[in-house]
Amino acid sequence: METTSTFEKIFRGTALLLIVLFFMFPILWIFLMSFQTNETILRIPPSVVFTPTFENYQALITGKLTSAAGTLDIAFMRNLGNSVFLSVASVAVALVLGVPAAYAFARHKFRGSEDIAFTLLSFRFAPPLLVLLPLTQYFQWLGLADTYFGLIWVYQLICLPLILWIVRGYFEDISADVEYAYRIAGHSWFATFRKIALPLAGPGIAAAGLLAFIFAWNNFVFALVLASADKQPVTVGALAFVTASGIQYGQIAAAIVLSITPTLAIALYAQRYLVEGLSLGAVKG
Amino acid sequence: MASTARERKAASGFRISRKALPYVLSLPALLVCIGILVPFLSAVVYSFQRYRLSQPWARQFNWGDNYINFMTDPGFWNTLKVSLIYAGTTVTLELILGLGIALLLQRRSTVNNFVSIMLLMPLMTAPALAALMWKLMTNPGFGILSYFASLIGLEDFRWASSPSSALFTVVLVDIWVYTPFIMILLLAGLRSLPTQPFEAAALDGVPRTFVFFRITLPMLTPYILTATLFRLLDSIQQFDIIYAMTQGGPGDTLTVFQVEAYLNFFQSTNVGRSAALMVILWAITYFLSNVFIKHWLRLRERARGES
Amino acid sequence: MxxxxxxxxxxxxxxxxxxxxxxxxxxxxxxxxxxxxxxxxxxxxxxxxxxxxxxxxxxxxxxxxxxxxxxxxxxxxxxxxxxxxxxxxxxxxxxxxxxxxxxxxxxxxxxxxxxxxxxxxxxxxxxxxxxxxxxxxxxxxxxxxxxxxxxxxxxxxxxxxxxxxxxxxxxxxxxxxxxxxxxxxxGYEQNDLTYNKTMLDKIGGKVPGNLDELIETAGKASKDLGGPYGIGVRGSRSWATIHPGFLSGYANFGQKDLNVSADGKLSAAMNTAESRAFHSKWVQMIQESGPKDWSTYTWYQVGTDLGAGASAMMFDADILGYFMNGGTNKEAGNLAFASFAANPAATSATPNIWIWSxxxxxxxxxxxxxxxxxxxxxxxxxxxxxxxxxxxxxxxxxxxxxxxxxxxxxxxxxxxxxDMFDKSAPGASIKFTPQPLFFDVTTEWASTLQKMVAKEVPVDEGLDMLVQSIDTQLKEAGLG
Amino acid sequence: MTTLQLKNIVKRYKSQTVLDDLSLSVADGETLVLFGPSGAGKTVLLRMVAGVIEPDEGQILIGGEDMAEVDAEHRGIGMAFQNFALFPHMSAFDNIASPLTATRSSKDAIAAGVQKVAKLLKIDHVLSHHPKALSNGQKQRTALARALAGSPPLLLLDDPLRNVDAKLRFEMRLELPRLLAAQGATVVYVTQDYKEAMALGDRIAVMSQGRIRQIGTPAEIYLAPADIEIARLFGDPTINLLDVVPKEGPDGIYVELSDVRIALPGMPGAVVGKSCVIGLRPEAIVFTKAGAPGAIPVAVEAETPLNEKTVTLVMTMRKREVLVSRPAGTPGPASGPAHIAVDGRTAFLFDKQSGALIASAAASMTRNGEAA
Missing domain, CATH: 3.40.190.10 (Periplasmic binding protein-like II)
Known part of the structure; x- marks a missing residue:
């Protein structure tokens, strides 16, 4: 079909190589850094020859960090746990709330449906800071400050619109007749939703959930403002290695590596959903 | 058999009326979001007040003063300019780069799939942490990139710390983090395109540039729109990367909306000005998203009508 | 027992x-x-x-x-x-x-x-x-x-x-x-000079006793040491850039951030001749022998560089030098401290202080x-x-x-x-004028410094703009 | 088995009226065919009966019960869709079993039920396949089987043969009456194919533009189409329609074609002198010899042999086109001048202005076998 000249093959190969280099090099470098001591990191000029050390990871995992000013306690693993919990719970809640709503918008053109859908989506685009500041006060009054519940609620600001918008597209792409057929066969709308709509939109829901997870995981400012230290995610936790008595570059690097690992693992596991899932109809017109 | 209908109906018990069902389904999501609407409105009210936390006694409505002051405030115009330049540059470059990569990876093969997943890794790095990584790599002493720069003769390349290259540096980090987002959406789009038009074009010997501009691009438009929408609106609100790398500096080279508003609130505790900045930013994003979504819905409707 | x-x-x-x-x-x-x-x-x-x-x-x-x-x-x-x-x-x-x-x-x-x-x-x-x-x-x-x-x-x-x-x-x-x-x-910090003994010995420089000597020694260190730069000071777009060495030196010349009039009105005070001279020297010092990416420098970078042997001196918190002189830092043990009076005419140092309270x-x-x-x-x-x-x-x-x-x-x-403590402590206090717009003033001040160092604006013009802008803000807040 | 009644149904989409005050009733065990061109509102009507679309006005009664508050799943309906609407993530077995699982039957009962209907439709060998592994014909049969599996008292079939090839359609057209009879259900069958309508319908309701234009047995409709449009829709090749003005002669009412008189026995006298359109079925016109009584001279323009018949286009002296159909294999001219004869007893007269049927010459015609 497609004729590929040698020149083109070389061009494509080179381009791909450069791209992979650009996107992967920083991660590789940080990965290498995480196995070095501050001393080898700070060498000038930089070098890839070093004796690997597991000190950084050891410090993170045991929670004991040895620095110029003695041994510090760090709660990195707790931060990591918080990130996992907050992201998973937020995405789960957003799915439970968002998927039925997406279904309603896709299947039922009811009065004001487009306006409501747009309003929901527009929250995705509200500057987080705008709502965050008054929110701290309201949370105080409501007793939601410093609760996982409150945080998960605010995280909906990130997850819910994303899921609504993407999943809605999927539902719209499922033939309505298929669902009608199931209902006429004698099943309730709920059974139809569960047995027909959900499985058929499955890959899309997985892809949307994964994207929402990534965005939730990467969030920084919500937990910082709204919760106490024991509920901080890894994005805040990684800053703990910038201490008054010095910057622990090796530990920062190890923290970054550890903080990427869970999302990467999920993405690798769910990769076919992500690329193929999105291509089914999520964002198409 | 004739009475089946009645029997089944009786068995169902509780029943949500058909008209109410969509509202019932979307209500929980709506309620959760409306909870967020209340603070939003408070912030709008703040923006019409003279409100400094450090001068609580002087708090009062000054109506449009915060906004009117922006008119004559060079700082504000700089913020607007920097935000638009930043958003425009990053989105354009990411779109071009993302599309290019997606085209390279279009064919399904083990290598391509693997590469596309690898390329997602920057997206999974929290922007705040990514900024930290790049700061390490661009450190003039031990930073590997500074070392590379010196190897190609850029002895004194100052990355984020010089006004002439600060924008370049943060844009570079933004590209690094977010190009994969555009790439993955466009790759999804490319792979879902029907094959017939391309086969037909190939059979007819239509030049490939023509195929790209007249078939591929138009068919990809909805995907490009969605990707651009999400990126543009995120980009104009960029905070994490810029704040972590330069705090808006050097000088006021990078004082984009969110950075400026953040500093106004957390350092100057000038809530009124901070809120007014945010409201203007919100108005910009609302306007942009409205334009995009109207367009998107129209495209979608048209696609549906044709099929 | x-x-x-x-x-x-x-x-x-x-x-x-x-x-x-x-x-x-x-x-x-x-x-x-x-x-x-x-x-x-x-x-x-x-x-x-x-x-x-x-x-x-x-x-x-x-x-x-x-x-x-x-x-x-x-x-x-x-x-x-x-x-x-x-x-x-x-x-x-x-x-x-x-x-x-x-x-x-x-x-x-x-x-x-x-x-x-x-x-x-x-x-x-x-x-x-x-x-x-x-x-x-x-x-x-x-x-x-x-x-x-x-x-x-x-x-x-x-x-x-x-x-x-x-x-x-x-x-x-x-x-x-x-x-x-x-x-x-x-606990508190005085801002004084911390220097790398070994490096100063190597270039045969003596410990600088005022700003001019500091500029000279720093320049010499940058040139002769082949790698490390001369003097570390902070430069990020933040109040933190103003308050350590910068304000300590500035105050030593008798300069102030704000004037307080008899009726309690505030106005910016950075456009005096002495202030212009000080700013010029400070900017020159950074341009000649400061860290390359000075405008991103905070406490951490200034300290880490000194500890890692990337700089010869720093004009910053004494305890930052203290931390860098211990632990696993490369230069641990090589650092020394000196009370620093920027003004040759001054009898003693007048460090601005940071107080953790x-x-x-x-x-x-x-x-x-x-x-x-x-x-x-x-x-x-x-x-x-x-x-x-x-x-x-x-x-x-x-x-x-x-x-x-x-x-x-x-x-x-x-x-x-x-010794440094004993010499500096009598003159050590907060040199800022207490007022609620502290962060507005200092952030803008730092931003102006950044522009001067980047040669985006000449020192005189930058100071005029700074004064004008701060006066406007003070008036707007009902203080000026 | 059950009855179905629709009373004064109205449905609008935006400003467009899709169903306009439509009433209809289907008797117990009857097969009613809804016939009409696309856009007539047939599918909307069917979906309304099924309960997935709601009428803006009017009432739907199944078995005498008002369905306004009854959801689709409680209406006791089996439905086959034009596009099959199979569940893509379920095997053919599960597709067919879906009406049975809804009633919470036992596993064995379900399996037996599926097997039975699958055998009936000859798809018992592909039950484990998913829809995408089925051929078009198998998909269609699976869809039908699914509609039948629950033994619903009311079956709605939305043009189920539309998306299958000609051979299969032919087969199914033969097979369906038997199947439906075996079910004993009340059936509403939607089609755009008049042959299907005539083959399957106990009665046919002809729809266009949201209204029912005519309802009756296939013979009634074929022999007495209510208006020109319906006459056009039924019959292949389409009916010949020629402008005429009937006159009254000594032997009764007649019209003239190329100056040849065609007697129209049994026509009411009121038509005389009125602008009319005469409808002549192509199969009611025969080639004849010159000089034979009522022979009209024509020129043969083209001949098209179809499967079971040959259609010839001829031109009268006055340049009017007429289609003539004869059983395949019977002799006829392929070109050149010829003569045709028309049996006035088979003609319809329509009012030229309104298009309504004024009279059909012979409602007692017995040639409907040929038409099918």
Whole structure:
């Protein structure tokens, strides 16, 4: 079909190589850094020859960090746990709330449906800071400050619109007749939703959930403002290695590596959903 | 058999009326979001007040003063300019780069799939942490990139710390983090395109540039729109990367909306000005998203009508 | 065992013997410093229990908001002593410094009752105090029923103590008679010169004694050392760039940030001839021999570079040099300290200071119990524990500075540190004008410096713009 | 088995009226065919009966019960969709079993039910396949089987043969009456194919533009189409329609084609002198010899042999086109001049202005077998 000249093959190969280099090099470098001591990191000029050390990871995992000013306690693993919990719970809640709503918008053109859908989506685009500041006060009054519940609620600001918008597209792409057929066969709308709509939109829901997870995981400012230290995610936790008595570059690097690992693992596991899932109809017109 | 209908109906018990069902389904999501609407409105009210936390006694409505002051405030115009330049540059470059990569990876093969997943890794790095990584790599002493720069003769390349290259540096980090987002959406789009038009074009010997501009691009438009929408609106609100790398500096080279508003609130505790900045930013994003979504819905409707 | 020793310490605690006498006595008895510390803490607990009802709030619980800092670490290490002493349960949240003050602002502005006391700097209380978020501590300090008789409020370094007191009037003098004590000093930093002995020896330079010499020596170091740059100072777009070396040197020339008129109006004061000259020299120094990416430099980069041998000198917090001279730093042991007066005409240094302090949240549910914690944490006993066992430098109590063990420890490994302190301390105080727009003024100041260093704007023009902009802001806020 | 009644149904989409005050009733066990061009509102009507679309006005009664508050799943309906609407993630077995699982039957009962209907439709060998592994014909049969599996008292079949090839359609057209009879259900069958309509319907309701134009047995409709449009829709090749003005002669009412008189026995006298359109079925016209009684001279323009018949286009002297159909294999001219004869007893007269049927010459015609 497609004729590929040698020149083109070389061009494509080179381009791909450069791209992979650009996107992967920083991660590789940080990965290498995480196995070095501050001393080898700070060498000038930089070098890839070093004796690997597991000190950084050891410090993170045991929670004991040895620095110029003695041994510090760090709660990195707790931060990591918080990130996992907050992201998973937020995405789960957003799915439970968002998927039925997406279904309603896709299947039922009811009065004001487009306006409501747009309003929901527009929250995705509200500057987080705008709502965050008054929110701290309201949370105080409501007793939601410093609760996982409150945080998960605010995280909906990130997850819910994303899921609504993407999943809605999927539902719209499922033939309505298929669902009608199931209902006429004698099943309730709920059974139809569960047995027909959900499985058929499955890959899309997985892809949307994964994207929402990534965005939730990467969030920084919500937990910082709204919760106490024991509920901080890894994005805040990684800053703990910038201490008054010095910057622990090796530990920062190890923290970054550890903080990427869970999302990467999920993405690798769910990769076919992500690329193929999105291509089914999520964002198409 | 004739009475089946009645029997089944009786068995169902509780029943949500058909008209109410969509509202019932979307209500929980709506309620959760409306909870967020209340603070939003408070912030709008703040923006019409003279409100400094450090001068609580002087708090009062000054109506449009915060906004009117922006008119004559060079700082504000700089913020607007920097935000638009930043958003425009990053989105354009990411779109071009993302599309290019997606085209390279279009064919399904083990290598391509693997590469596309690898390329997602920057997206999974929290922007705040990514900024930290790049700061390490661009450190003039031990930073590997500074070392590379010196190897190609850029002895004194100052990355984020010089006004002439600060924008370049943060844009570079933004590209690094977010190009994969555009790439993955466009790759999804490319792979879902029907094959017939391309086969037909190939059979007819239509030049490939023509195929790209007249078939591929138009068919990809909805995907490009969605990707651009999400990126543009995120980009104009960029905070994490810029704040972590330069705090808006050097000088006021990078004082984009969110950075400026953040500093106004957390350092100057000038809530009124901070809120007014945010409201203007919100108005910009609302306007942009409205334009995009109207367009998107129209495209979608048209696609549906044709099929 | 140790009965005699206990008696001696008891006598000290009751105020019968001074510290020097006690330590001398203990030394004579053959007690090591370590054992003395242990004994001391033991006795302190007993003594307090005898003279003051430390158990009045037993069973209550407090929560602290802390910055990730050696001071906080020292306190946490000693916290069990407090719990044992008072029966008060204490929990704490520690946040990284990068986000610490944002967290404080968020917590206080929302009226959160979560935290009872928190770490802060004196500058921040200029916002927190008028905003009504923190409590004037005079009420407790001056109440004998609430403060233990050995607290010795007068033991605090006067300049430091006064710097934490402000009457709330924009431009009002710090430590005036009507001042409110917004916070209690805990540990503080003077901004002086820390230099790498080995490097200065290598280039044959002497320790600079004023700004011109500093510029010259830094330039020489940058040129001759082949790698390291001459002088580290901060440069990020933040108040933190203004307050260390920069303001210390600026003040040494008798310059001020703001003028206060007779009727209490504020106006910017950076456009004097002396100020222009100082700015020009400062900018020149950075351009010639500062760090390449100066405009991103914060405490961390300045310190790390010196510790890693990437710079020859720094004009910043003395304790930053102190940290860099220990631990796993490459240059540990090579660093030395000197009191630095930028103005050749000045007789001594006038360092601006940063004071890590403890403040009480106005939203605290139990202020009396909170004060119990604050007086313990800022008490002499904990200061000694921190200064001798942990990195609780610089202590804010005169008695600790007189402590032989402490001085000896410093003199042994921190060349010139004690000398620097003795020379600088008399002139050390906050040089800023207290007013609620502190962060607006300093952020803009830093931003203007960045533009000058980047040669985006000439010094004169930049200062004129700065003055004009600050005056506008002051007027807008009703202060100018 | 059950009855179905629709009373004064109205449905609008935006400003467009899709169903306009439509009433209809289907008797117990009857097969009613809804016939009409696309866009007539047939599918909307069917979906309304099924309960997935709601009428704006009017009533739907199944078995005499008002369905307004009854959801689709409680109406006791089996439905086959034009596009099959199979569940893509379920095997053919599960597809067919879906009406049975809804009633919570036992596993064995379900399996037996599926097997039975699958055998009937000859798809018992592909039950484990997913829809995408089925051929078009198998998909269609699976869809039908699914509609039948629950033995619903009311079956709605929405043009189920539309998307299958000609051979299969032919087969199914033969097979369906037997199947439906075996079910004993009341059936509403939607089609655009008049042959299907005539083959399957006990009665046919002809729809266009949201209304029912005519309802009756296939013979009634074929022999007495209510108007020109319906006459056009039924019959292949389409009916010949020629403008005429009937006159009255001594032998009765007649019209003239190329000056040749064609007698129209049994026509009411009121038509005389009126502008009319005469409808002549192509199969009611025969080639004849010159000079034979009523022979009309024509020129043969083209001949099209179809499967079972040959259609010839001829041109009259006055340049009017007429289609003539004869059984395949019978002799006829392929070109050149020829003569045709028309049996006036088979003609329809329509009012030229309104298009309504004025009279059909012979409602007692017995040639409907040929038409099918």
């Amino acid at each position: 140790y009965e005699k020793e206990k008696d001696l310490i008891g006598a000290f605690l009751r105020g019968e013997v001074d510290r020097r006498g006690m330590l001398k006595g203990l030394g004579a008895m053959g007690i090591t410093a370590g054992a003395a510390g242990t004994l001391f803490n033991m006795m302190a607990t007993n003594a307090h229990a005898a003279d003051f009802d430390w158990k009045a709030h037993s069973g209550k619980s407090l929560k602290l908001l802390l910055n990730k800092h050696p001071y906080a670490d020292a306190m946490i290490a000693n916290l069990q002593t407090f719990k044992d002493l008072t029966g008060i349960e204490v929990s704490y949240d520690v946040f990284p410094e990068d986000v610490y003050f944002d967290k404080v602002t968020a917590a206080l502005s929302s009226g959160s009752t979560e935290y009872d006391a928190f770490m802060t700097g004196a500058y921040m209380t200029w916002t927190y105090g008028p905003a009504g978020w923190i409590t004037d501590l005079n009420e407790w300090i001056k109440d004998p029923a609430k403060t233990n008789p050995n607290y010795a409020w007068d033991d605090f370094l006067p300049g430091v103590r006064n710097s934490c007191a402000w009457n709330g009037t924009p431009g009002g003098e710090l430590g005036s008679d009507d001042a409110k004590q917004w916070c209690i000093p805990w 403890l403040a009480m949240s106005n939203f605290s549910k139990d202020k009396d119990a909170t004060w119990y914690f604050m007086q313990w944490a800022s008490g002499a006993e904990h200061a000694i524990f921190g200064a001798t066992k942990m990195d609780f430098v610089n202590p804010v109590r005169q008695s600790v500075w007189k402590d032989e063990i402490f001085r000896e420890r410093l003199n042994k490994s921190y060349a010139g540190y004690v």
